[in-house]
Amino acid sequence: MAQKPSIPKGTRDFGPVEMAKRNYIFDTIRQVYALYGFQQIETPAMETLQTLMGKYGEEGDKLLFKVLNSGDYLSKISDEELSGRNSLHLAAKLCEKGLRYDLTVPFARYVVMHRDELQLPFKRYQIQPVWRADRPQKGRYREFFQCDADVVGSDSLLNEVELMQIVDTVFCRFGIRVQIKINNRKILTGIAEVIGEADKIVDITVAIDKLDKIGLDNVNAELRECGISDEAIAKLQPIISLEGSNAAKLDTIASVLASSEIGMKGVEETRFILDTLDKVGLTNEVQLDLTLARGLNYYTGAIFEVKALDTPMGSITGGGRYDNLTGIFGMPGLSGVGISFGADRIYDVLCQLDLYPATATTNTQLLFINFGATEAAHCLRLAMQTRRAGIPTEVYPDSTKMKKQMSYANAAGVPFVALVGENEMQAGTIALKNMQTGEQQNVTIDEAIALIQGK
Numbered sequence: 001m002a003q004k005p006s007i008p009k010g011t012r013d014f015g016p017v018e019m020a021k022r023n024y025i026f027d028t029i030r031q032v033y034a035l036y037g038f039q040q041i042e043t044p045a046m047e048t049l050q051t052l053m054g055k056y057g058e059e060g061d062k063l064l065f066k067v068l069n070s071g072d073y074l075s076k077i078s079d080e081e082l083s084g085r086n087s088l089h090l091a092a093k094l095c096e097k098g099l100r101y102d103l104t105v106p107f108a109r110y111v112v113m114h115r116d117e118l119q120l121p122f123k124r125y126q127i128q129p130v131w132r133a134d135r136p137q138k139g140r141y142r143e144f145f146q147c148d149a150d151v152v153g154s155d156s157l158l159n160e161v162e163l164m165q166i167v168d169t170v171f172c173r174f175g176i177r178v179q180i181k182i183n184n185r186k187i188l189t190g191i192a193e194v195i196g197e198a199d200k201i202v203d204i205t206v207a208i209d210k211l212d213k214i215g216l217d218n219v220n221a222e223l224r225e226c227g228i229s230d231e232a233i234a235k236l237q238p239i240i241s242l243e244g245s246n247a248a249k250l251d252t253i254a255s256v257l258a259s260s261e262i263g264m265k266g267v268e269e270t271r272f273i274l275d276t277l278d279k280v281g282l283t284n285e286v287q288l289d290l291t292l293a294r295g296l297n298y299y300t301g302a303i304f305e306v307k308a309l310d311t312p313m314g315s316i317t318g319g320g321r322y323d324n325l326t327g328i329f330g331m332p333g334l335s336g337v338g339i340s341f342g343a344d345r346i347y348d349v350l351c352q353l354d355l356y357p358a359t360a361t362t363n364t365q366l367l368f369i370n371f372g373a374t375e376a377a378h379c380l381r382l383a384m385q386t387r388r389a390g391i392p393t394e395v396y397p398d399s400t401k402m403k404k405q406m407s408y409a410n411a412a413g414v415p416f417v418a419l420v421g422e423n424e425m426q427a428g429t430i431a432l433k434n435m436q437t438g439e440q441q442n443v444t445i446d447e448a449i450a451l452i453q454g455k
Contacts, residue, residue: 010134010142017361021350022145024360025174025343026127029147032170033125036162038149041124043106045131046097053098055105055328063132065142066095099131103148104338105328111152112329120153127343139314141344150338152325157269159337160302160321161276167306167317167339168282174346175355177309178284178316183292184270185299185320187253190263191239191290194256195232204228205293208240212291216241239290246274246288253290266301273302298322304339311352316345363392365452367414369405370396371421378425379418382445389449409435416452 007013014022030040046067053061073094074082081090100106103126111118127147136142149166151159164180171178192201203226207219214222219240223233239256242249250271257263270288277286294303301321308316319339326334350356366386368379379395386393394414396405409417419431424442432448433440443451 008142010136010140012141012143016363020361020363021347021356022343024356025346025350026145026147028173029170029341029343030125030127032166032173033149035169036123036166038123038125041107041110041126042128043100043103043110043126045099045129047100047106047109049092049096049098051109051329052101052105056101060101063134064101065099065131065133066091067097067099068094069096101132102130103128103146103340104150104325107148107150108325109329111334112326112331115331118153121151121159122153123149123151125149139345139348145343147341147343148338149340150325150336152334152336155335157272157302158276160273160304161280163319163337163339164273164277164282164286164304165280167304168284170341171306172283174350176346176349176353178306179309180282180284180286181289181292181305181307182270182273182286183289183303184266185301185303186262186266187257187270187290188266188293190257190260190266191236193260193263195235197228197232200226200228204236208236208291209293211240242290246286249288249290250274269302294318294320300324302337308349311349313345313349313352316342316349318342362413362415364394364412364414365391366393366416366418366448367405367409367412368393368395368418368420369402370399371419372399375420375422375425379420382418382420382430385445386449386452389453391449391452416448418448 033040049064049066052064056063077090077093081093107124107126111122125148127145129143129145131143134140134142149163151163164182167178167180188205189198189201192198192204197204204223207222207226210222211219216237220233223236224230239253242252244252250267254264254267257267274286274288289305292303292305294305299320300323303320304318305315306317307313317339319337321335321337323335324332325336326332366383368376368383370376370379376395376399383393383395396408406417415435417433417435419433419440424430427442429442429444430448431440432443432451
């Protein structure tokens with residue numbers, strides 16, 4: 001017996017309905033990116049390991065999928081090396097390429113390679129899959145899509161404002177109520193300075209980033225385990241527990257960080273972004289959250305995170321400012337800011353809240369019933385007219401029982417069925433049936449097109 005086929009753990013097949021929903025997400029995001037002047041690029045699924053290694057930290061390097069060299073990949077490996085079973089050493093010699101881990105490092109490589117061709121500031125978006133050799137679990141996959149947009153070559157905070165407008169526009173189109181959280185890496189650095197623990201900035205922010213998940217007492221316990229003094233922890237309490245309006249929080253943190261130059265710079269940047277967003281007027285709430293940290297080894301300025309309000313879900317969009325995107329490839333000083341929509345989590349939110357429009361999951365709008373060879377040939381000509389009018393149309397391929405053809409239409413969610421027999425052919429009409437209401441009427445093909453299009 002042939003072995004039952006399977007797919008690698010952490011990967012998925014997507015059927016027609018799932019693909020229709022996913023394409024609705026991708027198309028919506030793509031359309032909004034284009035509205036704001038972003039241009040699409042794509043990079044290869046594979047990058048050289050030289051490009052990928054050392055960019056994500058030690059743990060990230062372990063999660064890279066490495067690709068064996070083509071041909072006789074053992075030819076350059078000695079028996080001594082093989083018997084030594086040093087997997088890292090062998091991988092370095094056996095593999096020159098790897099699957100991309102994210103879209104950011106390939107983008108940095110792209111900017112450096114194509115710098116002379118790019119007009120700065122360069123506004124790019126990219127919607128492609130990435131791969132991570134992580135342990136698969138609910139909501140975490142080894143293959144998944146990222147939907148990134150970045151602006152490089154500009155220090156202007158108007159870029160941050162524009163990205164928040166994009167976030168607001170996308171989720172308004174989806175019908176998802178969200179809260180946009182904002183903070184600044186410089187504010188967090190300033191906090192670490194004023195409490196006397198500047199060298200523990202990463203430990204502090206990693207701990208306070210868990211406030212919503214583990215609570216204040218556990219955050220404080222984790223801070224103590226990291227060697228942060230009780231005095232510093234006590235100074236931290238009123239800061240991470242700040243409440244009130246964004247303006248009130250900024251005023252309070254500004255007084256706390258008065259002695260920190262970098263902290264005050266962060267306050268100034270955040271105030272500009274929030275004030276400008278107030279003038280622009282977003283639909284969704286923007287909240288200053290001083291516990292928001294994200295990847296601090298990566299971001300250097302404003303940081304963002306978006307959470308859905310009507311369903312329990314983690315972050316569904318995130319991003320921030322980075323000052324040295326291309327420095328890892330020998331081109332320092334090119335600042336950028338970007339966001340990434342979590343397509344898989346957005347998919348789950350739209351499903352949970354039943355927010356997919358009917359048109360997102362319905363492809364074929366009109367099905368011609370097949371009564372025989374003569375009728376089918378006539379229907380093929382009519383179908384050319386409906387397709388020219390932009391109506392997705394099928395002609396059932398087999399002359400089989402009408403019940404079976406109608407069942408096909410029902411299963412596929414086709415909203416209209418056309419019945420064209422000998423009488424209709426002679427009269428130059430079709431019997432158009434609305435599958436939702438059951439109403440059927442004889443109309444010309446032009447009238448049918450107008451009815452289907454809702455005109």
